[in-house]
Amino acid sequence: MFTLPATELTKKFKSKELTAKEIVTAFLKRCKEENLGALLSILEKTALAKAALLDERLAKGEVLGSLAAVPVIVKDNIMIQGETLTCGSKFLEDYKATYTATVVKKLEDEGAIIIAKANMDEFAMGSSTEKSAFKPCNNPWNEKCTPGGSSGGSAAAVAARLAPLSLGSDTGGSVRQPAAFCGIYGFKPTYGRISRYGLVAFASSLDQIGPFSTNIDDLALISSVINKPCLQDSTSIQEPPEDYSASLSGEIKGLKIGVPTDMLEGLHPDIKTSYDTFLETLKKKGATTVPITLPNNKYSVPVYYILAPAEASTNLARFDGIRYTKRSKCAKNLNEVYELSRTEGFGPEVVNRILLGTYVLSAGYQDAYYRKAQKVRSLICKDYDTAFQQCDVIAFPTTPAPAFVHGSITDPLTMYKQDIFTISANMAGLPSLSIPAGFTKDGLPIGMQVQARQMDDGLVMNVAKAFELETEHFSKIPASCGELK
Numbered sequence: 001m002f003t004l005p006a007t008e009l010t011k012k013f014k015s016k017e018l019t020a021k022e023i024v025t026a027f028l029k030r031c032k033e034e035n036l037g038a039l040l041s042i043l044e045k046t047a048l049a050k051a052a053l054l055d056e057r058l059a060k061g062e063v064l065g066s067l068a069a070v071p072v073i074v075k076d077n078i079m080i081q082g083e084t085l086t087c088g089s090k091f092l093e094d095y096k097a098t099y100t101a102t103v104v105k106k107l108e109d110e111g112a113i114i115i116a117k118a119n120m121d122e123f124a125m126g127s128s129t130e131k132s133a134f135k136p137c138n139n140p141w142n143e144k145c146t147p148g149g150s151s152g153g154s155a156a157a158v159a160a161r162l163a164p165l166s167l168g169s170d171t172g173g174s175v176r177q178p179a180a181f182c183g184i185y186g187f188k189p190t191y192g193r194i195s196r197y198g199l200v201a202f203a204s205s206l207d208q209i210g211p212f213s214t215n216i217d218d219l220a221l222i223s224s225v226i227n228k229p230c231l232q233d234s235t236s237i238q239e240p241p242e243d244y245s246a247s248l249s250g251e252i253k254g255l256k257i258g259v260p261t262d263m264l265e266g267l268h269p270d271i272k273t274s275y276d277t278f279l280e281t282l283k284k285k286g287a288t289t290v291p292i293t294l295p296n297n298k299y300s301v302p303v304y305y306i307l308a309p310a311e312a313s314t315n316l317a318r319f320d321g322i323r324y325t326k327r328s329k330c331a332k333n334l335n336e337v338y339e340l341s342r343t344e345g346f347g348p349e350v351v352n353r354i355l356l357g358t359y360v361l362s363a364g365y366q367d368a369y370y371r372k373a374q375k376v377r378s379l380i381c382k383d384y385d386t387a388f389q390q391c392d393v394i395a396f397p398t399t400p401a402p403a404f405v406h407g408s409i410t411d412p413l414t415m416y417k418q419d420i421f422t423i424s425a426n427m428a429g430l431p432s433l434s435i436p437a438g439f440t441k442d443g444l445p446i447g448m449q450v451q452a453r454q455m456d457d458g459l460v461m462n463v464a465k466a467f468e469l470e471t472e473h474f475s476k477i478p479a480s481c482g483e484l485k
């Protein structure tokens, strides 16, 4: 059951081969036994209650949704009313969400069952899940390595078959980089396509919720369920949802793939080889490649580390020891409530970002840093506009190197460079998908990224379908999963 795609699992439930209770009980057991550090909480009681209800409804002959009885894990910065929501931070250790995120509602409307909350870097700041205030998370392919981050728990969980599907959030690469490191699909949709209501904001102009899956059909299915317009998110695109499953013909004859020739230096040799194979495979299916350039991409990391902290410093101002968070026991007056609660509650990476953001927004430096970065962001977007005059999609590796060993990156700037290939899609609000595309000689997964114009989310998924039809990388399961039935 653990290796079945979500599409199959729900069929087996609807045809009464498996009950929802059997499915959920089995996955909950895997979750309880996991020792990767992928999960922060397990929602056993509510999951079992929902499973029982689905079994009753099926017995009554009700028609159930497209994800009926499918277990899903969500990153712990996405709210479910009454459940703990830590954002990977000690500050929110005891916080219970007061409402439910739109994405979770949409999933539940289709019968999905949320079984656990996933580990993450504190407030989604990081690329390794080592910055979780609770515990690090290991990569199921090699437990000495990180799963990437910040949605490392969600990625490791799906790779380890703790659930067929999970949700993460991607502000600069936090869905795609861990997907690449863990050998699964991870999708950042067009900005505004998936509601952010109930996602704890990090950098609101860049944040998007995105799904993880082991195969492209499942990814299209879950994306089609959560891509509905939402009135509670003012940036939500008010257009009818699309059925991405209908885009998955695998037919890509005549598709023009942009190859950013100015971005391919310094790749890990095995990733370079995989990239070449990736393009060759797509060419055999009738696509052509076109050289393009994204000349301002080299500024994407510095621009991101001005804009994202600036937005984070304002978004995180609400965590003040008064409303949501733990209050310092040492505080003797109002100022100390703010100061001490924040000092005790936030981890060092979060403090760095808040300081950086406050600095670049301060009166004397706003023009020099924040406004300048905004201008460069526009240039990065313009590069894409120019490139998309010559091609339909752009393809390049998700990361320049595979998963790294825990503790091996200590310098923040080196860690920040993890996102060198992923940030620009957030800057421009483009759909971008990391596709499992093979393994290094050491057996670590490799991911290739396909990006397209805004709202071409279905096209990106269809490129993945074309590749998936020709390969088996996606179906590989880490040895650490043991014998799976």
Ligand code: GLN
Residues within 6 Å of the ligand: 124, 125, 126, 127, 149, 150, 169, 170, 171, 172, 173, 174, 175, 202, 308, 418, 419
């Ligand atoms: N690694 C990036 C950061 O630390 C991106 C994080 C994300 O996408 N949430 O900010």
